[in-house]
Amino acid sequence: MRASRLLSLLLLLQARGRMTARELSDELEVSLRTIYRDVESLSAAGVPVYADRGPTGGYQLLDGYRTRLTGMTGDEADTLFLAGMPGPAAELGLGAMLAAAELKLLAALPPELGGRAARVRQRFHLDAPGWFRQDEPTPHLAALADAVWNDRLVEVRYRRWKQPREVTRTLAPLGVVLKAGRWYLVARAGEETRTYRVGEVLEVTTLDGRFARPDDFDLAGFWQVWTRRYEESVYGTRPRCGSPPTPSSGCRSSFRPRWPGPPGPPRGHRTRPDGCTPSYRSNPSSTATPSCSSSAPTSRCSLRPRCGSASPRRRAPCR
Numbered sequence: 024m025r026a027s028r029l030l031s032l033l034l035l036l037q038a039r040g041r042m043t044a045r046e047l048s049d050e051l052e053v054s055l056r057t058i059y060r061d062v063e064s065l066s067a068a069g070v071p072v073y074a075d076r077g078p079t080g081g082y083q084l085l086d087g088y089r090t091r092l093t094g095m096t097g098d099e100a101d102t103l104f105l106a107g108m109p110g111p112a113a114e115l116g117l118g119a120m121l122a123a124a125e126l127k128l129l130a131a132l133p134p135e136l137g138g139r140a141a142r143v144r145q146r147f148h149l150d151a152p153g154w155f156r157q158d159e160p161t162p163h164l165a166a167l168a169d170a171v172w173n174d175r176l177v178e179v180r181y182r183r184w185k186q187p188r189e190v191t192r193t194l195a196p197l198g199v200v201l202k203a204g205r206w207y208l209v210a211r212a213g214e215e216t217r218t219y220r221v222g223e224v225l226e227v228t229t230l231d232g233r234f235a236r237p238d239d240f241d242l243a244g245f246w247q248v249w250t251r252r253y254e255e256s257v258y259g260t261r262p263r264c265g266s267p268p269t270p271s272s273g274c275r276s277s278f279r280p281r282w283p284g285p286p287g288p289p290r291g292h293r294t295r296p297d298g299c300t301p302s303y304r305s306n307p308s309s310t311a312t313p314s315c316s317s318s319a320p321t322s323r324c325s326l327r328p329r330c331g332s333a334s335p336r337r338r339a340p341c342r
Contacts, residue, residue, distance in 0.1 A: 025061075028053065032061050033070060033090060041075070041083040111151070111201050114161060115168045152204025159222040161206050164199070166227045171196045174233050180226040181219060189225065195234040198242040202250075209245060218249055
């Protein structure tokens with residue numbers, strides 16, 4: 024346990040640079056005193072880690088120091104290859120780079136771990152788009168992704184659902200999101216942060232100007248809030264499944280059958296050719312089950328519905 028924590032601390036300092044003791048304790052979920060002891064242990068083992076005092080101080084490794092020790096387990100190597108998405112990466116223009124990165128990763132792994140990549144691909148496959156959806160052409164996705172990466176302003180011609188259908192906007196792109204096989208652009212338009220469907224972008228022009236990306240912007244947090252508001256605006260707020268429906272909630276009971284029952288009691292008894300005479304309850308609006316009053320043991324009733332079935336024609340023995 025302690026050896027794994029020391030390795031994690033070393034990799035954090037190598038990957039992120041200078042970090043304070045509080046940041047390390049929050050990341051590793053240990054106390055500050057444990058961080059102090061671990062740093063002393065790394066220093067005693069010959070790792071060139073030193074501390075800077077002051078408000079901007081913290082722990083960091085000596086410039087140029089790198090460790091080849093990763094301690095990667097077989098399960099961790101499997102998750103890396105499982106997370107690969109060649110389709111979306113190719114749409115972003117990163118297909119060749121993804122293939123090169125996987126090749127370098129295979130070369131860096133020990134032979135016993137590198138051989139597990141083929142096993143992962145043979146057993147797991149990621150298909151992000153939903154059912155009955157064709158691939159949406161996104162010819163301008165790579166240009167928008169490049170603008171997101173380099174903080175460049177773009178001018179887009181966009182097709183929307185309301186009039187006027189085609190509009191031109193100057194945007195500060197903050198990120199791209201893949202949702203159910205559809206790409207979306209999150210960008211600042213004036214003082215508002217909006218979402219645009221990349222498949223509806225007709226033209227993109229990268230401008231010379233740059234923009235200052237907000238330091239406190241969280242793409243995942245913004246997307247979670249935006250999707251929740253969008254769903255509420257489309258479907259409205261509904262009570263959770265299992266809560267008792269009320270007249271004001273607009274919910275139907277979970278046990279309401281699809282077949283609403285007979286429109287009313289029959290005006291007269293009609294005997295079926297098989298000798299079965301259906302009888303109903305007196306309440307016309309009830310979802311009563313027709314029963315048979317025939318005493319013939321071999322007669323059948325063909326109007327007995329089953330709650331939730333798509334068709335009311337289900338034959339059942341007469342009672």
